[in-house]
Amino acid sequence: MKGMSLSVFSGRHTLIDRGERIVTVRDFTPAYIATAASGALDEKMEKAYAMLKKCRLCARCCEVDRTKGQKGFCGTGASALVSSYGPHFGEESPLVGNGGSGTVFLTSCNLLCVFCQNDDISHLKEGVEMGPEDIADIMWGLQRRRCHNINFVTPSHQMPFLLEAVALAAKKGLSVPIVWNCGGYESIEALQILEGVIDIYMPDFKFYRNDSADRYCSASDYPEVARRAVAEMHRQVGDLVMDDSGIARRGLLVRHLVMPGDVCGTEEIMKWLAEDISPATYVNVMAQYRPCCKASQYPEIAGRITAAEYDKALFWAKKHGLRLDQGKNLKGAIRFLR
Numbered sequence: 001m002k003g004m005s006l007s008v009f010s011g012r013h014t015l016i017d018r019g020e021r022i023v024t025v026r027d028f029t030p031a032y033i034a035t036a037a038s039g040a041l042d043e044k045m046e047k048a049y050a051m052l053k054k055c056r057l058c059a060r061c062c063e064v065d066r067t068k069g070q071k072g073f074c075g076t077g078a079s080a081l082v083s084s085y086g087p088h089f090g091e092e093s094p095l096v097g098n099g100g101s102g103t104v105f106l107t108s109c110n111l112l113c114v115f116c117q118n119d120d121i122s123h124l125k126e127g128v129e130m131g132p133e134d135i136a137d138i139m140w141g142l143q144r145r146r147c148h149n150i151n152f153v154t155p156s157h158q159m160p161f162l163l164e165a166v167a168l169a170a171k172k173g174l175s176v177p178i179v180w181n182c183g184g185y186e187s188i189e190a191l192q193i194l195e196g197v198i199d200i201y202m203p204d205f206k207f208y209r210n211d212s213a214d215r216y217c218s219a220s221d222y223p224e225v226a227r228r229a230v231a232e233m234h235r236q237v238g239d240l241v242m243d244d245s246g247i248a249r250r251g252l253l254v255r256h257l258v259m260p261g262d263v264c265g266t267e268e269i270m271k272w273l274a275e276d277i278s279p280a281t282y283v284n285v286m287a288q289y290r291p292c293c294k295a296s297q298y299p300e301i302a303g304r305i306t307a308a309e310y311d312k313a314l315f316w317a318k319k320h321g322l323r324l325d326q327g328k329n330l331k332g333a334i335r336f337l338r
């Protein structure tokens with residue numbers, strides 16, 4: 001039993017073998033079920049909706065009253081906007097399994113990066129208004145289609161509506177974990193409301209360099225904000241754990257998009273994750289950077305990355321002992337760049 005530890009969450013036992021990096025969990029119950037049953041989810045919803053009145057749902061802290069039609073940096077008002085939804089098989093391997101990840105793409109974004117890979121959804125705001133009941137129906141439908149989780153993509157600026165949807169979906173019998181797939185520019189106050197609701201946090205960690213964060217996302221404090229946010233997420237859910245089939249059940253999964261010329265500070269991010277969060281942090285080092293959106297106006301990021309740049313990023317992740325996503329994304333990235 002050397003190197004093994006027994007931990008408990010959701011009232012069930014979990015066997016974790018840190019030495020072999022086999023991390024499994026059986027008899028998983030998503031956190032939101034107990035939170036809804038205790039009435040705490042309703043209180044969280046109230047707090048979240050109150051935040052719309054002087055909006056500080058993300059680290060921009062625009063302090064606009066979205067309930068009165070005012071709009072801040074994200075341009076989103078007092079109701080949910082959804083761009084698309086469905087089973088997704090291109091996400092990280094522990095989210096996909098056989099049934100896919102049940103993605104719900106939310107319209108707009110609180111970061112609006114100049115190189116956004118989904119700019120039709122974020123900058124152009126293509127989507128339709130939906131009530132929390134509609135989103136709960138979508139979630140229930142994704143579970144019925146055997147998706148392994150509900151994956152809210154770019155959710156931070158729409159958090160109150162999504163919490164209400166979770167409460168309604170839980171009443172219908174939703175029982176898969178919820179993935180909070182966000183940009184990393186998060187409000188700690190909002191994250192604390194999500195404690196006991198979200199089982200899997202999947203933030204980006206985009207930049208360790210303030211000048212790059214300012215230039216490409218108009219958020220010079222992104223590195224500090226992301227460090228605080230990732231630490232809070234890890235405090236809530238810990239390292240990523242999977243079930244016997246390798247499907248993620250709970251924990252932190254960090255994404256990092258490698259960009260040309262190391263404008264991100266990739267090694268610093270990997271080092272910080274290993275030393276300040278956990279060496280068992282699960283990381284997807286992504287190679288799919290393309291000069292989308294307004295990137296052509298920035299010569300240093302107006303092309304793709306090279307195979308050597310991607311190799312170096314992988315080397316840094318491995319050097320710092322992180323758990324790398326080894327699924328088809330990694331294999332596809334290596335094939336694509338060679």
Ligand code: SF4
Pocket residue numbers: 055056057058059060061062063064071072073074075076110156157158
């Ligand atoms: S969610 Fe939107 S309005 Fe609210 S603080 Fe963030 S960018 Fe501003």
